[in-house]
Amino acid sequence: MSVAVTTPVPTPTSSAPARRPKLKTERLSARVSSAGLNVAVLALTLAWVTPTLGLLINSFRPSGAFNTSGWWTALAPPYQFTLDSYSHVLGASDLPSAFFNSFMITIPGTIIPTAIAAFAAYAFAWMKFPGRNWIFLALVGLLAVPLQMTFIPLLTIAVHLGLTSGNTLPFGLNAGFIAVWIAHTGYGLPFAIYLLANFFRVLPSDLFESAEIDGAGPVTVFFRLILPLSVPALASLIIFQFLWVWNDLLVALIYIGGTPEVAPLTLTLTNLVGSLGQHIEYLTAAAFVSMVVPLVVFFTLQRYFVRGILAGSVKG
Amino acid sequence: MDGVTPLITRLPALEVDWQTLLTVNLPVLLLVIIGVPLALAAYIVGAELLVKRLPKRAQPSVRPWIWVGPAIFFVAVILVYPMVGTVWTSLLDRNGTSFVGLGNFTRLLTDGGILIVLRNNVLWLILYPGLVLLFGLLMAVLSDRVKYEKPIKSLIFMPMAISFVAMAVIWQFVYYYRPSDVPQTGILNAILVNIFHGQPQTWIQDTRFNNFALIFIGVWGATGFAMVILSAALKGIPGELLEAARVDGANELTVFRRIILPLMMPTIVVVGTTMVIFALKAFDVVYVMTAGNYNTDILARRMYAELYKAGNHANASALAVILLLAVVPVLIFNLRQFRAVESRR
Numbered sequence: 001m002s003v004a005v006t007t008p009v010p011t012p013t014s015s016a017p018a019r020r021p022k023l024k025t026e027r028l029s030a031r032v033s034s035a036g037l038n039v040a041v042l043a044l045t046l047a048w049v050t051p052t053l054g055l056l057i058n059s060f061r062p063s064g065a066f067n068t069s070g071w072w073t074a075l076a077p078p079y080q081f082t083l084d085s086y087s088h089v090l091g092a093s094d095l096p097s098a099f100f101n102s103f104m105i106t107i108p109g110t111i112i113p114t115a116i117a118a119f120a121a122y123a124f125a126w127m128k129f130p131g132r133n134w135i136f137l138a139l140v141g142l143l144a145v146p147l148q149m150t151f152i153p154l155l156t157i158a159v160h161l162g163l164t165s166g167n168t169l170p171f172g173l174n175a176g177f178i179a180v181w182i183a184h185t186g187y188g189l190p191f192a193i194y195l196l197a198n199f200f201r202v203l204p205s206d207l208f209e210s211a212e213i214d215g216a217g218p219v220t221v222f223f224r225l226i227l228p229l230s231v232p233a234l235a236s237l238i239i240f241q242f243l244w245v246w247n248d249l250l251v252a253l254i255y256i257g258g259t260p261e262v263a264p265l266t267l268t269l270t271n272l273v274g275s276l277g278q279h280i281e282y283l284t285a286a287a288f289v290s291m292v293v294p295l296v297v298f299f300t301l302q303r304y305f306v307r308g309i310l311a312g313s314v315k316g
Numbered sequence: 317m318d319g320v321t322p323l324i325t326r327l328p329a330l331e332v333d334w335q336t337l338l339t340v341n342l343p344v345l346l347l348v349i350i351g352v353p354l355a356l357a358a359y360i361v362g363a364e365l366l367v368k369r370l371p372k373r374a375q376p377s378v379r380p381w382i383w384v385g386p387a388i389f390f391v392a393v394i395l396v397y398p399m400v401g402t403v404w405t406s407l408l409d410r411n412g413t414s415f416v417g418l419g420n421f422t423r424l425l426t427d428g429g430i431l432i433v434l435r436n437n438v439l440w441l442i443l444y445p446g447l448v449l450l451f452g453l454l455m456a457v458l459s460d461r462v463k464y465e466k467p468i469k470s471l472i473f474m475p476m477a478i479s480f481v482a483m484a485v486i487w488q489f490v491y492y493y494r495p496s497d498v499p500q501t502g503i504l505n506a507i508l509v510n511i512f513h514g515q516p517q518t519w520i521q522d523t524r525f526n527n528f529a530l531i532f533i534g535v536w537g538a539t540g541f542a543m544v545i546l547s548a549a550l551k552g553i554p555g556e557l558l559e560a561a562r563v564d565g566a567n568e569l570t571v572f573r574r575i576i577l578p579l580m581m582p583t584i585v586v587v588g589t590t591m592v593i594f595a596l597k598a599f600d601v602v603y604v605m606t607a608g609n610y611n612t613d614i615l616a617r618r619m620y621a622e623l624y625k626a627g628n629h630a631n632a633s634a635l636a637v638i639l640l641l642a643v644v645p646v647l648i649f650n651l652r653q654f655r656a657v658e659s660r661r
């Protein structure tokens with residue numbers, strides 16, 4: 001908390017001429033606290049970025065160089081940067097279909113749990129029904145279920161229903177995708193409901209009361225009031241769910257296995273590195289290739305984190 | 317099709333079936349992107365229309381269930397059903413044939429090795445949520461006041477976008493140990509040796525600090541998560557409220573303690589609860605960095621080992637049940653919190 005420098009405040013009783021010098025000291029201390037603020041922010045950010053920076057630099061170094069010297073030595077001449085790792089990773093022929101499969105898994109794997117969680121969160125936050133608090137608590141408790149425990153019983157159900165990567169549904173949709181969507185929906189729901197219900201709960205209640213008096217039904221209130229007012233929360237939830245599904249290796253491995261036609265990027269890149277990690281130098285480049293899409297999603301949704309969506313909405 | 321031809325020639329391998337990808341797979345993807353949200357909206361609108369047909373008095377008791385129904389269904393199938401099986405398995409012997417009651421639990425808890433596992437879980441439970449909240453809140457509040465907020469937040473968030481396979485490589489470049497007579501490749505030892513003239517340390521193997529080293533990796537990965545949610549809550553505080561307090565002569569620390577912190581409290585509880593549960597379930601970091609060796613094992617990794625390495629479903633299930641029981645205090649705290657919010661309405 002190095003920034004919390006106390007700013008002297010002009011007292012309302014002081015006369016106009018007496019306030020001028022005070023304003024000067026105020027400006028000076030504001031400048032000091034702003035310098036402290038910037039130093040604190042930049043220092044923390046630098047500390048956070050350094051590990052990733054090491055990976056980024058090593059991904060451009062010749063194969064094996066990171067075994068003998070630190071990545072920071074590459075920042076001084078003689079410069080020896082190469083795109084070898086990237087050209088190997090990007091040259092892997094199944095990369096385009098891996099990207100496609102990742103989208104195919106991640107987009108519904110994000111939309112379905114977010115929508116279903118928003119429906120449920122609305123009911124938990126603003127409707128009265130028997131057992132509401134207990135069901136909600138049970139949901140939060142289910143956050144603690146170790147995913148590994150669910151794989152064997154669920155896989156049995158998936159095979160029973162024919163939701164495996166060997167089957168093709170109408171429109172050429174691979175049935176394995178459906179199994180992964182359902183799995184990610186179930187795994188993502190507890191957190192999604194928990195997060196959204198807590199955001200919906202603190203929306204001002206007069207807003208809904210006046211809407212209901214105006215004759216708006218629950219669907220109208222949900223789509224016209226709740227969703228627009230919760231944009232920052234929805235944006236953060238979508239980012240997290242997208243990232244978890246995009247970076248997931250375990251669930252994909254369990255439910256669709258190693259079939260290349262449906263394998264997502266994580267699976268393809270892991271195979272590229274080799275099960276024994278003998279091509280670890282490719283992993284440095286592969287990590288950045290797989291980071292591109294999540295970062296684009298983050299940058300796109302970041303502009304929805306804006307202040308004051310609620311400002312003036314109650315009385316206006 | 318012409319647009320993709322140059323790309324093909326640049327790729328060394330030509331096995332990519334662009335034809336299938338663009339004419340079969342792409343339309344399916346588009347269909348899914350449009351169809352899935354439409355189906356979800358159609359469900360809720362259609363169900364509401366059906367509810368409106370019911371007698372006026374019956375509507376309020378039916379309506380909530382159509383909104384929570386899909387969530388309850390998915391959670392029941394995906395999480396509750398396997399969990400019930402897990403609790404049952406934890407009471408059977410390792411062949412799943414005879415009932416042993418709490419036998420698995422007493423055997424697990426009297427095993428000497430479990431004490432270290434439990435100690436490590438307690439370390440994770442205290443340090444991980446605490447540090448994630450501290451750094452997350454600090455970054456959310458501080459970055460809100462600088463002009464370059466967005467790039468800063470993106471950089472803090474970046475570890476979230478890294479899959480845990482890559483995470484192991486990243487931290488190898490931080491914690492790596494080499495003898496003092498050769499150049500260090502891990503930055504932590506390089507700083508220690510070159511700037512402070514110390515001896516290089518085996519950060520991951522040395523039982524004095526390896527748990528802290530691993531917990532910090534977890535904190536590094538999750539701070540972006542906490543920062544984004546806390547920042548969303550911070551942005552939800554009406555600017556007028558803060559301005560009014562500042563005009564009334566409140567200094568920044570007072571504004572933070574008296575206005576920002578209380579208004580963010582529900583969100584802090586959400587993030588804190590999630591982090592406590594994540595700390596209990598922490599698996600990735602220990603799995604990729606040490607595989608539970610050097611006294612760093614934790615419950616979730618031990619469970620994984622029992623399940624897939626030892627094939628002991630009874631022990632694995634008992635560990636999962638212990639994890640679930642450990643969440644109960646967190647649930648009680650949350651229940652109190654809901655009641656407090658309810659009574660304020």
